[in-house]
Amino acid sequence: MNVNEVARLIKRYADDVKIVGARQVFAATDKERYLEALTALRDNDLKHLTTITGADRGEFIEIIYHIHCGGALLNLKLALPKTDLEIETVTDIFPGAILYERDLMEMLGVQVKGHPDPRRLFLPDDWPAGKFPLRKEVKK
Amino acid sequence: MPRMLPDVLKNLFRKPVTVKYPKQRRELPENFRGKPVVDKEKCIGCGLCVKVCPDGAITLDEKTKKPRIWMGLCMMCGRCAEVCPRKVITMSKEFELATYNKYKAMSE
Amino acid sequence: MTFILPIGPQHPALEEPTHFRIEVKGEEIVGVDLRLGYAHRGIEKALTERSYAHGFYLSQRVCGICNATHSLAFTRAVESVAGVECPDRARYIRVIDGELERIHSHLLWAGIAAHEIGFTTLFMLLWRDREHALDMRELLFGHRIYATGTYLGGARVDIEQKHIPQLTRALAELEKSAKHYIDVCTSDRTVIARCSGVGVLTKKDARELCAVGPTARASGVDFDIRRDDPYAAYDEIRFDVVTERDGDVLAKVVVRLREILESVEIIRQAIDAMPKGPIRAKFPENVPENEAVGRVEAPRGELMYYVRSNGTNKPERVRIRTPSYANWPSIRPMLVGGTIAEIPIVVASIDPCFSCTDRVTIVDVKTGKARIMTKGELRGLQK
């Protein structure tokens, strides 16, 4: 699928869709519509979730789903206010997301409901519970 | 099974590729980046190398304003040699940097 | 009665520390649990505290083997954030640098796989032929592994005309030995006995678990960033993506060896079509507010860098997703059902690069307790 087809497909579920360069689409969505968006993508035989990126933007946490669609890369952005960091797991849609969601949980403190085994992935066992390394306020 | 037999028997009569390292040495290509060497006279003390070194391995001597490279941190990336206006720092061919005292491993 | 067989973190089969807890009934594997994080160095956090020029060198050190591809991915992301176009000649130099690295990385992996199945002679001979690729990198770019083919805004070292004959001779040598090893691996009965039908990853599993690189291509998934999302000069070079069907360890060996043949072909085309001209464009000190994704086909698969800049000379957030990280979930379907003897070869078959996957700080082995060293302490240790 080339860039325009992906943009047209995602328009229904996201706003502020912009095409960057020859092969990348950025789109912002919200908590209600992101599950249908991902299911729609999977039904169009786009099964490859490259990764899930988490970024601490100061007042909110931005989660980006990077999905490889043949000739283009879709970056689906999801903004979560720091007050309720609760999202639904996508492992039923993309089974490959198991490790990425565990990484998200331990590095940024986002709670993923329904994750098969929400254990720690990288950090050592006695890492203090409340401290999330990639948060802005954790300097060194 | 004997698919590798010809290979193995041929190797018996060919000269081994390995070299007895400390005694014989391999010849290094000319843009090989070894230990950076500082040629003190030509240095004008501009401090560009200090700014550009990714590891912060280069410090300017207080009195003489000449660069001193601490080999404990230097990763021989060659940026200092590239950015120096007077070509004071050049990358030598020397790569055997084992020392007993890491803190004395200065490249003056 | 099942009992837990601990493999790692220190184990001769694993060249880097990871820990498998394998549930075993007799010799048959029942369950697999994986504990990563022993070589995690907090690189993503460290990158946000360094300027782009210094961060470039840190991105090279994420993986010990595939560092040209890491620096290329970082450069690709940062250049699209800063809006810098790298000159044509530099794009070809980057292709040559990346492909030479793919050749030496695949030969290194094939040697380790041969060692896992106990074929020491094949291991030694494979690594002997790998020297051709490493010598070329040393000749062209200065260092065997940390080459300077790519830098922010272009390339740091130009390829002189007088090295080309040596390069073509080495490529011919590599091509001959790659063909020979494909023939050996597909016809030697002991290798076939140990590799075919072992650690099978079906195409459905590979697509679902988002496997990448040769691991996925060995199961028939036709996915290669050099063709799907071409970067550097790959759009002007003709090559075809190598895939196999049956997804077992033998298919993974053959896919990688055939990719070496492709890489040799790519370098030859790159040398011929290389235009004259400058090799580096100016890279601005401060980068405007922007975000971008840089993707590259590393020897082990799709490598992704996500960079977000905030106007200063330091990136605000860098996300590194390495190929081995994506291949870890597919270890489970491959191992379950096999026997203990297959663990090393199956684990090695996805060519895991643990230091790529982990980025946590040091575990203090003496006391067994994990202690997080702050960067200041790290620096203190070095001084």
Next chain:
Amino acid sequence: MIETLWYVFAYFVFPGILFASAVGLLFMGIDRKITGHMQHRIGPPIWQEFLDVGKLFCKEDVTPAAANSFVFNCAPLLSFGALIAVVLLLPINSAQPVLTSVADLIVIIYLLNIPAVCMMLAGYASGCPFGTIGSSRYVIQLFGYELAFIIAAFAVAAKAGWSLGLSSIVAYQAQNGWMAFQVALIPAAIAILIAAQGKLLRVPFDIPEAESEIVHGPQTEYSGPKLAILRIAYDIELFVVAAVVVVLFFGGPVPHTIGGVHIPGVVGFLIKCFGIVVLSTVIRNIAARLRIDQALKFFWTFPTLLAAISLFLVMVV
């Protein structure tokens, strides 16, 4: 009195400890040098084995806490002693071995199994999981190659007029040519060479010591002098198994007189043993290691069948 002195000398010096371990270590050294050149590299000097063993003797003697110390400590000595006993039973210098007994072929086959049993005991006693798995694999492999080895040995004994004495076998071969060239016994010769490769844990069958899976199998916990004794025992086993194959199939120690110079039987015997070791090295360098189930399946089909055929041919014809 002279009798006992002769036995003491025979046990400690000539075919005994000094000679056997020197020859064993030398064979292993040459084997490593040839392997090096076959892998297109220089390889260690021939006397490398002496240096390794010497170094190990200087190391500290450690017994792991989890290990059952009695079995763990005496296993290497037991296997070393058994191998020296086999050396004394073999006709090395002349057709007459040092210790003669009626059915010494059976005694040899039994004694050659003691090092294997000791290795298994050591593996279980060392208390480390790798040792346990290594030993269980060793047991399985023992059943594999032992069958072929014994059938081939009995085929030879049958051919030499149903006598189990080695000296009579050597005498029989002195008259009508080497056993290996008898048509009926060629399959047995091939079978015993494959079984020897399994008995010596050489690469296609070095599953109990698969370093990429179970570190060093039963020997994982050994270090220092105990490991040195195990290494010497292994090297002597290399020489001894080759010697048994030579005695059974390739004529044993036959003194020659070439150009008027009288060459004692030992020299010819050593050269033939060396030939077998080189053959084993070549096999070691052109094959990958099989899995334990594949090895067992292979042993019970191919070599056992060959040995059975030659036994049948000898019995019937």
